[in-house]
Amino acid sequence: MFPRRSYCNGLLVRRHKRHFESRQHSYIVGAAQSSTDLAWIPFDRDQFSNNTALDNDGNVQLFWKIGDDYSSYGIASRSNGYLALGFSETGAMTGADMALGYKADNGSFMLENRHAQGFVRPDVSPDQTVNMRFKEGDQSDNLTHFIFDKKNMADCLETQVDVMRDSWQWFIYAHSDSNTFAQHKDGQMGKKYVKLGTGKDVSLNVVSNVNNAKNFTVLQPELTIPAKETSYCYTLHKMPAGKKNFLVGEQPGEAGSMLHHLVLYACYDLPDSYLDMLGKEANCDARAVKNPCNGFVTEWAPGMAGRTFEPGFGKPFGEDLYQYAMLEVHYNNPDLIEGVKDTTGYSFSWTDQQVETEIGSLTTGALQGDGWFLEPGKELVTISRVCTPDCTRNWPEEGITAVAVFHHMHFRGVNTWVQIIRDGKEIMPLSTLRHFEYGYQFSKTLNEIKLLPGDRLITTCQYNTMNDTQPVPGGPSSADEMCFAWIDYYPANSILACTEVDLSLIPSSPINGSAGFCLDYTKDDPIFSSASTLTADYEHLPPSGNNCSATDGGTATGPAILQTCPETDVCFSLNVPASSKTNLERRAEPGDIFFQLSAPTSYSWVALGQGTTMSNANIFVMYSSADGKNVTLSPRTATGHVMPTHDTAASISLLEGSGIANGKMIANVRCSNCKNTMALSGGDSDWIYAHLKGPSIASDDLETPVSQHDDHGAFKWDLSKATGGSSPNPFLAAGSSTTSSSSSSAQPSLRLVQAHGAMASLAFVAIFPIGAILVRLANLSHLAWIHGAIQLLGYAIFIAAAGIGISLAKQGSYLSKPHAGIGLFLLAVLFFMPIVGALQHRLYKKVHKRTVWSYGHIFTGRVAVVLGMINGGLGLKLADAPSRYKIVYGVFAGLSGSLYIGAMIFGEMKSASERKKAVALEKESSGSSTECRRSPTTLFATSCFMASRSIFFLAHPNCFFFRILPRSPTNNRFASRSPCSLLIRIYRRCSDVALRSPASWPVLSRVDEWSASASSITAVATLALIFLTTEEDMKLHLLTIAGLIILATPARATGVTHGDSCTRDELGQKRCEKDGGHVMLCSNKNACVKYPAQ
Structure with missing residues (x-):
């Protein structure tokens, strides 16, 4: 029903990456190595166990020794200015955990731990003592060096990076001839992918010769790059002949400036119709080319190098597997330049000798390229796709060993990871990549992680869509997004892909909803199974690494800052100086408090307030100033859920660091009289917030009107975690300790x-x-x-x-x-x-x-x-x-x-229609009864009954209790003494007269329902009156009346006793017993007539 070829067309072909920004970096990849010319190193090299040169000329040398909790590093440079070493997850500056050494003006050597949020000046990290511990450093004779210890497992992933102590680690470096920390010059920086420990892997991440290996090239013939932003070009290639061969190394060719990425697909069971593509020029009409090749061989993108497998390892191909490969080349030409020519491809090393261990590739993530969208205007948007146990149970009984992961997103990508769920519990992440950079993609080497049959793999990608105003689709264009993780593992098996898909997007599918998708190249059809994502239960990695604890500041004595982010992109921070709390304890003036509002410029305004509701709360509203470069902070107050008005009594001031930069509004605020609604002695403090997304207000007026919020909430802050320090601006102070207060947020x-x-x-x-x-x-x-x-x-x-x-x-x-x-x-x-x-x-x-x-x-x-x-x-x-x-x-x-x-x-x-039919039946059965005609007496009695009943129930609901009392001398005497006695007697006398004529029954029955409906309407009207009065006693009285009316409504006026035959009761009325589903009424001939039950 779902042929593998037709179903997978387009699922595995939409993988590409926008070309990285034009920044030049020296790119060197290598394992630990030693140098014979290290006599210039100014420290004892014997304290380290490994060394490598970070640059081509050997003028920047790195030494290290791996420890259990901390590892030691020493770096030396032939330079006379600052020297920086960064630990990076991707090889880019973004997210790097950096050690910066320089000589201060007083002659002392300083080491700072800094954190880079992009290709900008790295910020000083809050922790200066725990993550990195300075040991020694100096600058003299045109040499700069320093030695430090770094914690292997980061305490705070927001500003720190784990050390890949048993695997490969990206290092970046920079140096200068000046001690002023400013942007480095070209040629004074670089990066290197270094294997730190002794962990086993299968890829050397270098190109080297392999004994007895042969070479072949997959080459795209020269073509003219189309003058459009995104182009996919496809060429088909025949692999070397043989029953079973093995790839043992690979190296991409030279890359032109418009080359975005290469992917080589394995073509299992290639249809003969595609063989015409062999030897032909590239087809760059992506819509016309339906790629039937759903296996994965290798990939390349800017920032990656070639690689060679360890001896004994190889990727299989050949007649037993696949004989053809499809090369996909993605060009990015945003300027629509015409006439640019290019040719590119791969060079492979291969052997026809059986290798000891075969390597396979498994594709996970969003294989279904379309049908999913990212919400625009968000700092973080998350999607996840699950590889289900129904697929992984096809692995060998002993499991497989993952050795490398290639994560792939587009330019909005921020973070990505693959989790392992075993027996319903998350055991560890297979791979985590924070601070993703689209220009720095690489195959991340793992320290051999074991995967077992029945494991569930969850691939998650996070994106920043702040610059988007429309939903972002998944798809092939650079303007779209993707989420892939290609996992290299051994030993190879027949499973090519494992994920979940939405079958409702497939026209030929009779099934709607998500299903597990397992692609096995030995089967004609993919395997579908129930897809229970369970993603939310296992997404333990906090957005942007926002998992810093209260102890992240180590022994720092700087300001204690408590932060909460009730929305992903809206955050508030608080600091209570120690002196303010001390003054309060001494019954002196409490002093200042400091707080910060932070939100993207996509918000029209954001507000923070003290209290539990808007009424009488101190409210601080932040919006853009008139020049669009700063922010306006308007103190306000409100009497309720109305627009707050300017509070002239508030004593606040905006501090340094406030303003608009990088698409974010920030207000650093000092409040001198917020003590009025805030106890500083500790415990929980109540706060509220609100915001509105939309165009900028752009006003310096503190009284400018603001539109109603589109969302709001409340939260509590534990002041004990926000108290400490004495800085006049804690949000810019060095050594400040920030604690995330997500547990006390108002979201619950x-x-x-x-x-x-x-x-x-x-x-x-x-x-x-x-x-x-x-x-x-x-x-x-x-x-x-x-x-x-x-x-x-x-x-x-x-x-x-x-x-x-x-x-x-x-x-x-x-x-x-x-x-x-x-x-x-x-x-x-x-x-x-x-x-x-x-x-x-x-x-x-x-x-x-x-x-x-x-x-x-x-x-x-x-x-x-x-x-x-x-x-x-x-x-x-x-x-x-x-x-x-x-x-x-x-x-x-x-x-x-x-x-x-x-x-x-x-x-x-x-029901009324059925009663009409019943009346007709009664008339037909009773003949020309004079009783069936409504005599004046009957009409009068009926009218009397209706009037008395209406007055009885609508005007005097309390009479209900006497209405339902059974007739007895006692009750009659009791009723006669009540204020309702007159109404009761009139009502009963009229009903007795009216009920003596069967012709009155349908009328009386309808009166019953009319009066019941009238009572219901009266009850609702009475309840509505509750909202029109402010008197609490009146509200209670009206509520009581409404309840009595509702309870009185069901009373029936036409209850009649029946006899087996026409008999007369004590009032002289004829009665009959019921017969089945009917009531028997007496006719004028003293015969019982069937009357349908109501």
């Missing part, structure tokens, strides 16, 4: 509010109406039980929502609000609904008509559903929800309510 309470609203809405907008509509319109067996089950499910969900709501209401003192009052009323009323429903169902089976309990159940339910929908809107108003939530709820509640009311009206019309 915001999520509780959202959960409360979602569950209550689900109950009243969906489940309750569905259950009611079914019982009115459906014709199913066991309908009553189905109705009961649905409504019980809705009530269970509502109980959970009410529990959350009560907890939130207690926290925010909302129990006195109408929303909470109505919710509690509904919770109490609905508690009795299952009991009343079961009782009325039992009675209905006996009498086959509606009873008092039936009407109680029906009309109370109707009022409750409508009231619940209305209360949902009140809840959104109370929560000050964004407009988009109110609109969505209004649309769904309106549609659901309209459908519900329409169904109820239709049901009543249907």
